[in-house]
Amino acid sequence: MNMKKYIIIFVASILLFSCAKKEEKGIALAQVDKEVLYLEDFKSTFSLEDWDNLSPEQRKKYIEDWVNLTLLSQYADSKGLDKDKAVKQKISYATKKVKANALIAKRLSQIEVSEDQLFNYFRLHQGEFKKNAVEYNIQRIALVDKISAENVLQQLNQGMNFAEAVQRYSTEELKYRGGYMGMVSSNGPDSLFWLKAREIKENEYGLVYKEPTWYVFRVLETKETLQEANFDDYRAEIKRKYLLEKQDQVYQDLIKEIKSQTSEVYYY
DSSP, X not given: OOGGGOOOOOOSOTTTOTTSEEXXXXXXXXXXXXXXXXXXXHHTTSOHHXXXXXXXXXXXXXXXXXXXXXXXXXXXXXXXXXXXXXXXXXXXXXXHHHHHHHHHHHHHHTOOOOHHHHHHXXXXXXXXXXXXXXXXXXXXXXXXXXXXXXXXXXXXHTTOOHHHHHXXXXXXXXXXXXXXXXXXXXXXXXXXXXXXXTTSOTTOEEEEEETXXXXXXXXXXXXXXXXXXXXXXXXXXXXXXXXXXXXHHHHHHHHHHHHHTOOOOOOO
């Protein structure tokens, strides 16, 4: 397929979509060859909360990712990969998984998590959460977009020196100080880095988006403070664990509910 045939039309304003092309099927955001990508389809991939929290820059980046994915998919079709038996089986399995996750997500969205529920969870699991607060010594690389960040992350995972990557790619003044942030804490101005640092293992790299910049970072040192961690330090983690537990409960309840309504399940 001639790649010159592809036509990509981006909107001028991602926030308001005021310049987007209006058609019978809705507002067109982009076109890849003969396939038109619509706003409503785009929004359907996000929850209402996630959609409302997206900045104009984030929406633009996600649309670009969608266009690139469509390009790859169309090119795969042109090579006959959509007829491959293994690919078709994977597509079928992925379709089932998307439907199942959508059903679970719909049930989860109906669950309201109050402060009392979170605090009760905290009290019930005090042995897990009652630890001294920690701080992280972080070194970072500032980048203009997600694609650049993922590219640098890939190079680091392939063995590129982090200090070299800071000097070569970072777009902020901090690079002249080696990209060193110093110690970050849960209640400091860089608490987002602190939160993400908790999710990565030693010798791993993390990604942080802090509008309008993407960052690749690593933890140089973990330091325990004399201050005891409190409920607020663990709020985000408590909510995540609470919902994860609820997710399993929702899954089990759904399976029981559906199985009780049908006998058409056989094992061979």
